[in-house]
Amino acid sequence: MRRLLWLLLAAAAGVLAASVVAGQPGYLLLAWGDWRIEIRSLLLALVLALLLFGLLHWLLGTAYRTRQALLRRRLGRQLRRREQSEADLAAGVLALLEGRYPQAQKLLQRSRRAAAAPVLHALALAHLARLRADAAGREREFAAARAAAPHARLAIAHLQAQAQLDAGDTTAAAATLKDLPDHDSPRLLQLQAHLARQRHDWQTLHDLLPRLRRAGVIDAAEAARQEVDIACARLADSEVPDLLWPQLSRRLRRDGRAQLAYAQALCRVGRHDAAQEVLGQLLLDDWQPAAVDAFGRYAGDDPQRQLSVAERWLAAHAGDPTLLLALGRLARRARLWAKAQAYFDSSLLLAPTAQGHLELAQLLEQIGQPETAAGHYRAGLQLAVPLAIDRAGTSIEPVPPGAALTAATSAADDRAILLPHEA
Numbered sequence: 001m002r003r004l005l006w007l008l009l010a011a012a013a014g015v016l017a018a019s020v021v022a023g024q025p026g027y028l029l030l031a032w033g034d035w036r037i038e039i040r041s042l043l044l045a046l047v048l049a050l051l052l053f054g055l056l057h058w059l060l061g062t063a064y065r066t067r068q069a070l071l072r073r074r075l076g077r078q079l080r081r082r083e084q085s086e087a088d089l090a091a092g093v094l095a096l097l098e099g100r101y102p103q104a105q106k107l108l109q110r111s112r113r114a115a116a117a118p119v120l121h122a123l124a125l126a127h128l129a130r131l132r133a134d135a136a137g138r139e140r141e142f143a144a145a146r147a148a149a150p151h152a153r154l155a156i157a158h159l160q161a162q163a164q165l166d167a168g169d170t171t172a173a174a175a176t177l178k179d180l181p182d183h184d185s186p187r188l189l190q191l192q193a194h195l196a197r198q199r200h201d202w203q204t205l206h207d208l209l210p211r212l213r214r215a216g217v218i219d220a221a222e223a224a225r226q227e228v229d230i231a232c233a234r235l236a237d238s239e240v241p242d243l244l245w246p247q248l249s250r251r252l253r254r255d256g257r258a259q260l261a262y263a264q265a266l267c268r269v270g271r272h273d274a275a276q277e278v279l280g281q282l283l284l285d286d287w288q289p290a291a292v293d294a295f296g297r298y299a300g301d302d303p304q305r306q307l308s309v310a311e312r313w314l315a316a317h318a319g320d321p322t323l324l325l326a327l328g329r330l331a332r333r334a335r336l337w338a339k340a341q342a343y344f345d346s347s348l349l350l351a352p353t354a355q356g357h358l359e360l361a362q363l364l365e366q367i368g369q370p371e372t373a374a375g376h377y378r379a380g381l382q383l384a385v386p387l388a389i390d391r392a393g394t395s396i397e398p399v400p401p402g403a404a405l406t407a408a409t410s411a412a413d414d415r416a417i418l419l420p421h422e423a
Contacts, residue, residue: 085111096128104128119149130163138163158188170199186215202234228252232261241265256286263294272300280309289322296326303333321351328359337367354384
């Protein structure tokens with residue numbers, strides 16, 4: 001287009017020059033020996049215009065061809081550099097996967113100068129820095145990746161936060177995820193939930209549940225289950241469970257697992273009687289072995305009263321070994337040795353467990369029967385670590401439940417079995 005424009009301008013200049021010459025009549029005389037040539041001014045102007053036009057056409061053509069040749073040469077060099085960059089990138093990634101980190105660093109750095117997709121080089125170098133525990137280099141490369149591909153901000157943030165978590169830097173990972181806009185990326189939401197759970201940031205995790213459900217990561221049932229889990233975790237971490245409990249929704253306060261977590265939290269802060277009331281109400285509505293076990297671990301000042309409460313449940317749950325074990329613990333704490341021994345023995349008859357043998361062994365040591373206690377310790381060990389015992393090639397005969405009881409001992413009369421200092 002420019003070439004045509006220059007030619008048109010040259011033609012216009014020639015026409016203008018011809019019109020000027022035509023207004024000034026005259027001629028050009030050329031003499032050579034006997035030869036004389038007269039050239040009219042108009043003809044001369046036309047010849048000069050044609051010569052000028054031809055010269056300009058030649059100059060423009062030469063410039064165009066030179067420019068095209070230089071452009072082809074430059075494009076060829078760029079193409080060769082890009083091909084070499086792609087080859088170096090492939091070789092660098094292979095070296096990275098093979099664990100040849102210095103060679104990978106050299107190849108990736110060399111290829112990024114002519115890279116068609118600089119974000120790939122930045123991410124590969126960030127991964128290399130993560131493997132080499134170079135935190136500063138890792139963060140620098142992730143920043144370069146964000147600058148090279150702003151549209152891939154979410155994907156880069158996911159990789160960066162995952163690398164920070166792998167390095168144990170939860171604070172940096174939280175800062176990376178905090179600056180993100182609203183999104184519905186399932187993988188990023190899962191990572192945010194994992195980080196919140198790891199940092200015990202239960203409020204953030206609770207706020208993420210609706211987004212996780214909308215993204216299809218969890219369904220309604222899983223969301224409800226996780227909501228209960230979060231409530232239990234908050235109660236387990238709270239130093240004032242009495243203040244936290246009313247803040248929970250009514251649905252959560254009616255959930256058996258949440259009520260059990262509340263009772264355990266009350267025990268942890270020393271409010272054993274309040275915890276027993278919660279557990280007692282829970283067991284009336286929902287009989288849970290875990291709640292029965294927690295009820296039997298009462299450490300307050302009135303174990304006799306708690307024993308009386310639990311014994312009323314025997315009518316409906318006489319064959320429950322967990323209840324019998326809990327009754328044995330309460331009786332032992334109330335210093336009713338024979339009754340505790342009878343309850344432990346009955347629990348072991350129904351379901352021999354390592355914990356039951358341990359409780360009975362400790363009681364037998366208290367009442368001065370170390371030999372029988374040692375047998376229960378061995379039986380409990382056999383139940384607790386059977387694989388270790390099998391590898392050692394040791395055969396342990398468990399003590400039959402009830403062998404420690406004598407015919408002269410009555411579960412209702414504890415005066416025959418006294419501690420040594422009470423004898």
